Amino acid sequence: xxxxxxxxxxxxxxxxPFAARAQQPERMRRIGFIVSLTKDxxxxxxxxxxxxxxxxxxxxxxxxxxxxxxxxxxxxxxxTRKYATELVALAPDVIIAGNTSTVGxxxxxxxAVPIVFAGVVDPVGAGFVDSLARPGGNTTGFTQFEYxxxxxxxxxxxxxxxxxxxxxxLRTRDVTISETGMFAAIxxxxxxxxxxxxxxxxxxxxxxxxxxxxxxxxxxxxxxIVGAGALTVRHRRLITKLAARYRLPAVYPYYFFVTEGGxxxxxxxxxxxxxxxxxxxxxxxxxxxxxxxxxxTPNKYExxxxxxxxxxxxxxxxxxxxxxxxxxxx
Numbered sequence: 646x647x648x649x650x651x652x653x654x655x656x657x658x659x660x661x662p663f664a665a666r667a668q669q670p671e672r673m674r675r676i677g678f679i680v681s682l683t684k685d686x687x688x689x690x691x692x693x694x695x696x697x698x699x700x701x702x703x704x705x706x707x708x709x710x711x712x713x714x715x716x717x718x719x720x721x722x723x724x725t726r727k728y729a730t731e732l733v734a735l736a737p738d739v740i741i742a743g744n745t746s747t748v749g750x751x752x753x754x755x756x757a758v759p760i761v762f763a764g765v766v767d768p769v770g771a772g773f774v775d776s777l778a779r780p781g782g783n784t785t786g787f788t789q790f791e792y793x794x795x796x797x798x799x800x801x802x803x804x805x806x807x808x809x810x811x812x813x814x815l816r817t818r819d820v821t822i823s824e825t826g827m828f829a830a831i832x833x834x835x836x837x838x839x840x841x842x843x844x845x846x847x848x849x850x851x852x853x854x855x856x857x858x859x860x861x862x863x864x865x866x867x868x869x870i871v872g873a874g875a876l877t878v879r880h881r882r883l884i885t886k887l888a889a890r891y892r893l894p895a896v897y898p899y900y901f902f903v904t905e906g907g908x909x910x911x912x913x914x915x916x917x918x919x920x921x922x923x924x925x926x927x928x929x930x931x932x933x934x935x936x937x938x939x940x941x942t943p944n945k946y947e948x949x950x951x952x953x954x955x956x957x958x959x960x961x962x963x964x965x966x967x968x969x970x971x972x973x974x975x
Contacts, residue, residue: 671709671710672710673710673711673712674705674710674711674712674738674930675711675712675714675735675736675737675738676711676712676713676714676737676738676739676740676741676926677713677714677716677732677733677735677737677739677740677741677758678693678696678713678714678715678716678740678741679715679716679717679718679725679728679729679732679740679741679742679743679747679751680692680693680716680717680718680742680743680744680747681718681719681720681725681743681744681746681747681875681878682717682718682719682720682743682878683717683719684715684717686717688901688915688916689717691916692743692763692915692916692919693713693715693919695916695917695919695920696741696919696920696922696923697713698920699919699920699921699922699923699924700923700926700927702923703923703924703927704927705923705926705927705930714732714735714737716728716731716732718746718747719879720746720875720876720878720879722746725746725747725750726750729747729750729751729753729754730750730754732751732754733751733754733755733758736758737758738759738929738930739758739759739760739761739926739929739930740758740759740760740761741761741762741763741919741922741926742760742761742762742763742765742786743762743763743764744762744763744764744765744789744875745762745764745765745766745771745821745823746875747762748760748762748765748768748771748773748784749771749773752773752783752784755783756782756783757783758783759783759784759929759934759935760783760784760785760786760935761784761785761786761787761922761925761926761929761935762784762785762786762787763786763787763918763919763921763922764787764788764789764915764918765786765787765788765789765823766788766789766790766792766823766826766827766873767788767792767822767823767826768780768784768786768788768940770822770823770826771822771823774940777939777940777942778939778940779936779939780935780936780938780939780940781936782935782936783935783936784935785925785935785936785938785939785940786918786922786925786940786941787918787921787922787940787941787942787943788940788941788942788943789873789913789918789943790873790912790913790942790943790946791942792823792826792827792829792830793830794830794911794946795826795827795828795830795831796830796831796833796834797911798831798870798896798898798911799812799831799834799835799838799840799842799870799896800834800838801896801909801911801948801966802840802868802869802870802894802895802896802909803838803839803840804963804966805894805896805908805909805950805955805960805962805963805966806868806894806958806960808866809840809866809867809868809894810839810840810841810866811840811841811842811843811861811864811866811867811868812831812835812840812841812842812843812867812868812869812870813842813843813844813845813858813861813867813868813869813870814827814828814831814842814843814844814845814870814872815845815847815857815858815869815870815871815872815877815884816828816844816845816846816847816872816874816877817846817847817872817874817876817877818846818847818848821874823873823874824872824874827872827873828842828844831870842870845857845858845861845869847876847877849876849879849880851880851883854880854883854884854887855883855887858884858887858888858891858893859887859891861893862891862892862893867893868893868894868895868896869888869893869894869895869896870895870896871884871895871896871897871898871902871907872898873898873899873912877898878899881897881901881902881905881907882905884902884907885897885902885905885906885907886906888907888908889906889954889957889958892958894908894958894960895907895908895909896908896909896910896911897909897910897912898910898911898912899912899915900912900947900949900972903949903950903951903954903974904949904974906951906953906954907951907954908950908951908954908955908958908960909948909949909950909951910947910948910949911946911947911948911949912946912947913943913945913946913947914943914945914946914947917943917944917945918943921941925938947971947972948969948970948971948972949970949971949972949973949974950962950966950967950970950972950973950974951973951974952973952974952975953974953975
């Protein structure tokens with residue numbers, strides 16, 4: 646064999662392993678995804694779609710190099726514990742958690758699997774992280790909003806319904822840390838607005854919710870502030886209907902209450918944190934630790950007004966408020 650032929654054959658043989666390695670598929674990474682909504686809820690699918698799209702922009706594609714295992718709890722505590730355990734058992738590389746009710750069960754199931762939350766109100770107060778700047782442990786993410794902004798709900802209620810002198814803050818009967826913080830922020834601004842505020846604890850049945858709202862509505866000049874808990878979200882259709890039935894002006898934490906017939910909402914964009922969470926997932930999959938990724942606060946809030954509901958309640962929406970609205974339903 647000539648020397649040139651030998652070198653050619655040797656070079657080709659040496660290249661075989663490299664070619665074989667280049668043709669091998671990427672290692673599949675597993676991502677858990679759990680939210681406290683039902684699977685058929687458009688909001689739940691919007692969050693998942695935004696998260697998946699942001700991952701694709703970072704080079705992670707479902708079926709090629711990642712697999713997303715999604716779970717939907719519908720706000721049910723027992724189902725949440727079950728799905729948290731299931732996801733951890735799948736040994737994922739990271740789990741996306743929708744809110745406070747999903748993070749706790751996940752942490753109890755594992756202190757090793759990285760968790761990125763996309764909607765916790767007070768992660769420090771809930772004990773999920775050591776601090777916003779240095780989370781520590783296996784959990785980090787994006788807060789839903791700061792307690793201080795809760796006072797804005799009462800300001801908006803008084804602005805759109807100046808006659809209101811009493812406001813009930815709708816929240817769960819078994820008060821969470823975040824609900825306590827939000828109520829304190831509302832109480833802080835109440836005296837300057839001339840409004841008496843009181844908590845209205847509700848249970849997880851339609852009868853309990855209706856009886857509570859009906860009792861409050863027996864006295865005039867009342868209005869509602871609907872808290873941002875999983876229970877109020879789950880019963881949003883009923884709550885908006887009852888507010889209309891008893892002619893109670895009401896302020897809601899998310900835009901989808903207004904699309905259901907609610908009067909006005911002010912709160913963070915609930916899809917955006919899932920889009921932003923993809924960047925943290927990308928960094929974790931590339932080797933960074935949740936403990937080194939600071940918790941971030943929202944950077945996008947939305948104000949929505951339903952003029953049809955305002956008309957039903959005989960309310961005239963101030964032009965200044967309309968000018969600030971991100972969306973108006975008329």
